[in-house]
Amino acid sequence: MAVVAPAQAASGSTAGAPHVLVVPYPAQGHMQPLLHLASLLAARGLRLTVVVPTPATARLLAPLLAEHPSSVRPLAFPSAADHDTSGPTSVGADFHAHAAALRGPLGEWLRSRAARPDSGDGETGRVVAVISDFFCGWTQPLAAEAGVPRLVFAPSGVLATAATHSLFRRMPRPPVGDPGRGYAVSFPALPGAPAFPWRQISRMYRTYVEGGGGEHSEAIKDNYLWNLESAAFVCNTCHPIEGKYLDAQPLEDLAGKRAWAVGSVAPPPESKGEDDPASDVTAWLDAFPDSSVAYVGFGTMMVPPPPHAAALASALERSGTPFVWAAAATTLPDEFEERAAAAGTGLVLRGWAPQVAALRHRAVGCFVTHCGWNSVMESSAAGVPMLAWPMAADQFFNARLVVEEACVAVAASWGGFGVVPDAEDLARALTEVLGEAGAGMRARAKELALMVAEAVGEGGSSRRELDGLVEELRELGSLG
Structure with a gap:
């Protein structure tokens, strides 16, 4: 051997x-x-x-x-x-x-x-x-x-x-x-x-x-x-x-x-000063008010289909929500990136994205996530409310925890890959999390972060x- x-x-x-x-x-x-x-x-x-x-x-x-x-x-x-x-x-x-x-x-x-x-x-x-x-x-x-x-x-x-083991x-x-349509x-x-x-x-x-x-x-x-x-x-x-x-x-x-x-x-995250690869993103976020920006990330292995990505892109534009989107290989609508960059309201990242550093920035007030467990833990530790969009695997169980039990998230869609949510519904959900209606949720998220740190x-x-x-x-x- x-x-x-x-x-x-x-x-x-x-x-x-x-x-x-x-x-x-x-x-x-x-x-x-x-x-x-x-x-x-x-x-x-x-x-x-x-x-x-x-x-x-x-x-x-x-x-x-x-x-x-x-x-x-x-x-x-x-x-x-x-x-x-x-x-x-x-x-x-x-x-x-x-x-x-x-x-x-x-x-x-x-x-x-x-x-x-x-x-x-x-x-x-x-x-x-x-x-x-x-x-x-x-x-x-x-x-x-x-x-x-x-x-x-x-x-x-x-x-x-x-x-999962129970199954x-x-x-x-x-x-x-x-075929399972009405079965729970x-x-x-x-x-x-x-x-x-x-x-x-x-x-x-x-x-x-x-x-x-x-x-x-x-x-x-x-x-x-x-x-x-x-x-x-x-x-x-x-x-x-x-x-x-x-x-x-x-x-x-x-x-x-x-x-x-x-x-x-x-x-725990460490700041590396000017040599920190996250510094460009955090510098971009510095220009925005507290809890006003949506961070969008679907993990290292989850690529939302083009129709799903298009619905979210439309929702971001309709709601006027500033955003950082860790897009990796995601196919975005034509000219969406360019419009966001020209307006200074959106930053699309290809390749590595500093998710932990971005979530802990004061300007980020919402995490649009597939509810992979690492992302749930990072968002909870950062005290950031979530727009939960589970797609597969364990993500529906995780979304249930943060939406219905911890009450630190709003559901974007429960339909997974099979359902493309309405862009207007997504825009309302973004506004709910980031606006005045989300104040209580943001407070609960901060409380959860303190408890996670104590743990x-x-x-x-x-x-x-x-x-x-x-x-x-x-x-x-x-x-x-």
Whole structure:
């Protein structure tokens, strides 16, 4: 077995510390929060080996390795080079290929490290636990065979994580003859027994039930069922946002396993002065009054279809809302960019966008978002109300949290990809969030931000959960 890992000497400070294997899923929205968690664990004295899932994702590990050179080691397998899933993925064939490329060599590596005595060396020392992304359920049987516990890292909130696992555990489906138009899936084991229309249920699950995914759908089902065999879940969430579900533990839909709420795992933003790549955007925002600008961003993997983008563009112009749009590959209406630039009321960004810095700018008063979990956490931490526009995956669960429970968002549309909202309705929603009618919502968003900051601060709920997780890993290390 060929393994690629640069030689690094373990420092005395980590000798004898528990050694944990970390396995990310190769999509940026999944990798980044797990690497942030890895940094928090390393800062608390744990030794980590972090799998490099594909060559293209190696750059994402660079900051972690630079910050913790003596306690974090990368582990790359040449077999993964032929299965690069680091671009926008559909969690189908790419999902299957990722597992196929790594399962054999990683299993061999784990068995050899789990069986040997602990040498105190991060490269050869005994592995006491595996922490892997919830799309890496295939690591559960590897960990079980090696005799070590596996903890599932959920980059989503606990509501979405529990509901998605519930689907594959209970297998609800529309009645025979009903294509799902009038069918709603209820989750009776969750607090409040929430229900969601069939079209808002994850496409992964609907594809499985409707029989269109073949072996890839079977692999996804196996993934979630393996997760339910794990020792625990580690969720990038916090009590201020999801206390209703965290306080209801143990959750039947997570097989009664403990869910550690350690979020937000992202480090606090740092200003880099004139060298800050966000400075051009923040300088542009400086010209606007407080809470007057809409920041528009649909994440790294979500591209709104042209009709949806056109409806939003029209709404921004009709309402006269100043905006920053992280458009990436989004197709915008002809001359929309030029008109906004000429009027000085809109800034369209292609490529990287400084979302965290923009959301924390005083001028931004609304975040038009697909409600991906990372975006929800960033907006909550920044104290910015949302115009929620869920499209797929876990986003409808997340939108329900911020619109109906936290009351820090207004729904732009519940129709996902299948429904193009009316531009006039979107314009009214923008005006509601940014205008006088949104004052109460803005106040609630600021209160939520304070609570989120307290949660990750000294003595806060997320800090206590993180410390408890570390103590559990240390206890596992002492057993060997």
